[in-house]
Amino acid sequence: MAANTPFVFATLGPEGSNHEINVRRYLAFHGLSHARVDCLPNFDLAFEHLLDGRADFVVQACLHPQVGACIGRHHPRCRLVDCFLGPTAPMGVLTHAQREAPRTLGLMPATRVYFDASRWPTQVELPSGPEVARLLLAGDIDSGFTDLSLADQHPGRFRIELDVGAVDIAWLVYGREGVCGGALVASAETPLAQRCFR
CATH class of the missing domain: 3.40.190.10 (Periplasmic binding protein-like II)
Structure with missing residues (x-):
């Protein structure tokens, strides 16, 4: 080169x-x-x-x-x-604030090691954290393992279910x-x- x-x-x-x-x-x-x-x-x-x-x-x-x-x-x-x-980035599980019994979870396969995902009956494997965030924002999934700053960017819209940190x-x-x-x-x-x- x-x-x-x-x-x-x-x-x-x-x-x-x-x-x-x-x-x-x-x-x-x-x-x-x-x-x-x-x-x-x-x-x-x-x-x-x-x-x-x-x-x-x-x-x-x-x-x-x-x-x-x-x-x-x-x-x-x-x-x-x-x-x-x-x-x-600081990572964890975010859930829509109004969804008391979340059923769908978006996550990258590699992030399964950080938490027990068994409480979500439907799990959607996605290629990246930003893709998880996109589906969360669209309302297509109840919860997602993604960058926790999404909660700060949209105050009151999501609750933090799990904070893994960076x-x-x-x-x-x-x-x-x-x-x-x-x-x-x-x-x-x-x-x-x-x-x-x-």
């Missing part, structure tokens, strides 16, 4: 997703002010963009249910080339050329290494 050509990072959209927020934090950390973030509807398309050159990198949350499949399916044409830690997770960066070369790639400059191992 030419030095003056900005990098393109593909990730899971829509805009405002935890994926986009953390990719932008990563770019700011590295001073990549001219890089572009492409928010795509799924990782199949993101890896297609990486393989055909429309994207230079893909960023994926370590908890995304397709991580194993993406690593296996695209090896060796796509490799893990970096990772970083970053928090999600979750620190690893974000995986894929590229077309591997960086390991058969060896461990790690840094002695991480906060953990500086605090505990030095």
Whole structure:
């Protein structure tokens, strides 16, 4: 890639997703002010963009249910080339304030580990937190696991059923050329290494 050509990072959209927020934090950390973030509807398309050159990198949350499949399916044409830690937005379950006995719940599959969803007889799996928020706002579901700021943006409309808070997770960066070369790639400059191992 030419030095003056900005990098393109593909990730899971829509805009405002935890994926986009953390990719932008990563770019700011590295001073990549001219890089572009492409928010795509799924990782199949993101890896297609990486393989055909429309994207230079893909960023994926370590908890995304397709991580194993993406690593296996695209090896060796796509490799893990970096990772970083970053928090999600404060997350939890919101319910329409006037719905006393909620029956439908929208959630991303990866978020099931945070709570017991069995009290909702109908569960709708969705690709992102913003999509859960969209269905909540439309009134199509009673409850949803999403960014809790939605309750602040719409005072009185939702009640907080569960507050998980922000979750620190690893974000995986894929590229077309591997960086390991058969060896461990790690840094002695991480906060953990500086605090505990030095």
